[in-house]
Amino acid sequence: MRILILSTAMLLAAGAAMAQAASATQEQITAAASALLQAFADAQAAEGYVVDFELGQLDPRLNLAACGDQLTAEFSGDPWQTTQPTLLIQCEGQRPWRMYLPATVTITGQVFTASRPVARGERITRGLVSVEQSVINSTRRAPITALEDLLGKEASRSMNRGTVYTPAYVEEPDAVQRGDHVIITARSGSFEVHTRGKALANGQTGEQVLVENLSSSRRVRGRIVGPGRVEIPM
Template identity: 50%
Template sequence: MRTQLLVLTLFISALANTVQAKTSANEIREAATSFLEAFAATQAEKGYQVTFETGSIDSRISLAPCSAPLAVEFTGDPWKSDHPSVQVACSGERPWRMFVTTSVSINGPALVAARPLGRGERVTSGMLKTRSVVVNASRRGIITDANLVEGMVIRRPVNAGSAITPDLLEAPDAVSRGDHVIITARNGFFSVRSRGKALASASVGDQILVENLASSRTVRANVTAPGHVEIPM
């Protein structure tokens, strides 16, 4: 009888410990929420307002106990998605991990078009203004410094109030088709200059065909500055 009571007592004790030791859905939710609160606080110091919600977690979930603090991290870039997921993981003796869906909104200043902008227009400061936008709603990124885009060219029409994103801009042509240019043939410290005519339009860093006006030969050259191209010797 005593043996049976001892076995029953040990069984009940083990069962109780097992139930108590499980990692619950509430603990996982609290870990994810604490992580997002810390993220929001960090961004607030930089001038961004972050609001968030965690997705639902099945209350019946029951994972192995974790002997170490739960680790939480984004599985993607929260600045490029308003529904990033977070990974909650245990690195203890019985490691596990699970993913929690979230809804994250990051609001902050960004450059937008002050008026409708047409393709080919060169950007000036008067064409832009700053307003608060949902930064992570656009996967194309935002721009906050007008000095970085002044002088750039609009690639396609932009509506008034639309955020200015990097893909809407391109560098202006340093050389236009038909322009007379200076051709520099360089070999180490030695160089020779001649005059030529550009056979295409291009920006700095692009490669184009240029006609050497002295020899009438066509050469391939790199655009190095407005009105200047260079070929290796």
């Protein structure tokens, strides 16, 4: 009987120790995840964004080895592209393990929206831009958050009033358009010759375009080096 009572007591003690270790491990996980999210929120606050976050629930059946070292935590995906990022929690101790913990993160900040309907190909000016506060990471396409990255671009598709500007809606304008008068530069080392020409197609900086030399009527292909400027090798 004494042996049975002793065995039962040892089992209960072992179970209590395991439960205590599991509880401590869960506390470690929660602490590491919370520290990561708070550091992220503080860093974004310095840039003018407001970050709210909430940890997901740990599985009560979780049974991981106690970690002698400090746990590491990182985002397993980009929190700027989803409000439901997953956190990777890792133990690098003698009995290493890793687990994923869900979280809810909202990043609120300034976004730019169309102040009126915008037609495809229309140049984006300050008058076409309104400023609003919005949850930036609520869509997979992150909005444009710097005005200098928006002004001067062209609408790559039509937009309704209130549409949030994202890189999918704008593109670099053509530096040269068909029919434009351009300066043609023929270059060889430090020696160069300039003449006037006419663009026979549209193109952006860095692209090849066919131009007509207005002096000789000769057609040549050159590289667009800037608005209204085309360079050809000699």
